[in-house]
Amino acid sequence: MISSIYQARSQENRYNPVALRARPVVYPGHFDNLYVDTGRLRVYVSRCSRADGACCEAHVTVEALARGGCWVTVREEHNG
Numbered sequence: 001m002i003s004s005i006y007q008a009r010s011q012e013n014r015y016n017p018v019a020l021r022a023r024p025v026v027y028p029g030h031f032d033n034l035y036v037d038t039g040r041l042r043v044y045v046s047r048c049s050r051a052d053g054a055c056c057e058a059h060v061t062v063e064a065l066a067r068g069g070c071w072v073t074v075r076e077e078h079n080g
């Protein structure tokens with residue numbers, strides 16, 4: 001369960017997992033769901049919580065398309 005304190009704090013954040021999870025899933029993964037795919041940027045939210053052994057309640061990973069066509073992690077946010 002994500003605390004309301006955390007929700008308020010993350011509302012200024014474009015990678016707010018609450019807002020991301022309100023969107024349709026672009027591609028469901030085993031550990032992460034893909035919520036945004038612009039072709040150059042992908043945003044995932046973890047499906048796992050602390051109870052599952054994850055680092056936080058709603059881990060957000062942002063990947064960018066690099067030269068050579070591989071995706072690299074450019075940002076990670078721990079939430080809750």
Ligand SMILES: [Zn+2]
Pocket residue numbers: 054055056057058059060077078079
């Ligand atoms: Zn985390």
